[in-house]
Amino acid sequence: MNPAELDNIARCEKEFWWYRGMELILxxxxxxxxxxxxxxxxxxxxxxxxxxxxxxxxxxxxxISGVAFKKAVEAGCGTGHIALRLEKQYGWRVFPTxxxxxxxxYGMEQGCRRLAQADIAALPFPDRCFDAAVSLxxxxxxxxxxxxxxLKELVRVLAPGGxxxxxxxxxxxxxxxxxxxxxxxxxxxxxQIVKLVSEQGVKVIxxxxxxxxxxPIALAKFRxxxxxxxxxxxxxxxxxxxxxxxxxxxCSTGC
Numbered sequence: 142m143n144p145a146e147l148d149n150i151a152r153c154e155k156e157f158w159w160y161r162g163m164e165l166i167l168x169x170x171x172x173x174x175x176x177x178x179x180x181x182x183x184x185x186x187x188x189x190x191x192x193x194x195x196x197x198x199x200x201x202x203x204x205i206s207g208v209a210f211k212k213a214v215e216a217g218c219g220t221g222h223i224a225l226r227l228e229k230q231y232g233w234r235v236f237p238t239x240x241x242x243x244x245x246x247y248g249m250e251q252g253c254r255r256l257a258q259a260d261i262a263a264l265p266f267p268d269r270c271f272d273a274a275v276s277l278x279x280x281x282x283x284x285x286x287x288x289x290x291x292l293k294e295l296v297r298v299l300a301p302g303g304x305x306x307x308x309x310x311x312x313x314x315x316x317x318x319x320x321x322x323x324x325x326x327x328x329x330x331x332x333q334i335v336k337l338v339s340e341q342g343v344k345v346i347x348x349x350x351x352x353x354x355x356x357p358i359a360l361a362k363f364r365x366x367x368x369x370x371x372x373x374x375x376x377x378x379x380x381x382x383x384x385x386x387x388x389x390x391x392c393s394t395g396c
Contacts, residue, residue, distance in 0.1 A: 142219075142282060144243045151220045151247050164223070166351050167277070167308070168230060174304065174346075175231050178209045210272040214238065214298060216261040217279030221248030233273065238264065262291050266298045273304045280309040281325045288337055296341045305343055307334065311350055 154160040210233060215224045218237030221244075228235050238259040239245055248256050259265050261279060274295045283291050295305060309329045335345050 142241065142244075144241065147220065147241070147243050147247060154220065154222050163308075163351065164226065167223075167306075168226075170347060170349075171231075171306065175210060210304065212236075212271050213273035213275060214264065214266065214271045216259075216264060216274065216276040216295060217282075218248060218253070218256075219244050219278075221251045221253035221256070223275070223277060224248070224253055225251060227275070236266070236271075262287065262294050264294055264298055268297055269300045271298050271303060272300055273306065274299045275306040277306075277308040278310065280307065280329065281327055283327070285327050289340065292337055292341050296343060305338065307338070309334065 150160070210231065213227060213233045214236045215227070216238055218224050218239045221237050224235045224237040227233050234255070236255045236257065237248055237253050238257045238261070239248070240258065240260050242258065245256050245258055257265060261276065261283075276295060280288060280291065299305060310325065311328055311330065331348055331350060335348050338345055338348075
């Protein structure tokens, strides 16, 4: 990820409506699963989001039952904010990891414990050592063709009966200037996520799009407004084109 985007996230994620909304959706998906733990189950399960929703959790079945979650890894922790929220919300011992030193520095400043610098495709942990593996908005930065290896690694460190939590940006048609600014390499559909996870022997218990009500607005902004802005910049050498604080491109011209 572009280090400048980490700075944007650190400044905005606690107050900006988008981050607060995505955090609310995440915990509304997780709450019924975490609360239901009890009994015994040996199947690894997954819950996933592709950000673009068909609602909040419903119809959760007995496959989510099992030993209570106690220990989790967050692969690609960014600023560490979500790792801290998971600890506070559920009492988990979270092990936040990230490849970027800038991210780990933010995590240290926020008070994260057990931080580790690590590649999501080569986690420095033994097999089957976590009850939950969480990776939010990281898959989009993985080079195309390497997604299966990353998921294999997440499943490797996940104990039987454990929970895999994924979130990824959805739909190539929604790629924006902001996506380019952050260094995003790809986006996913729901069916792609389900296929990738299922091929690792993980049972998908919930996979949904989020924020689909915003789809028309997003299409208008990314396919019409941003395209027009880019064409304006290319056609008028006097136009000023600068990244906005959130990475999208702002174009101003005297025309």
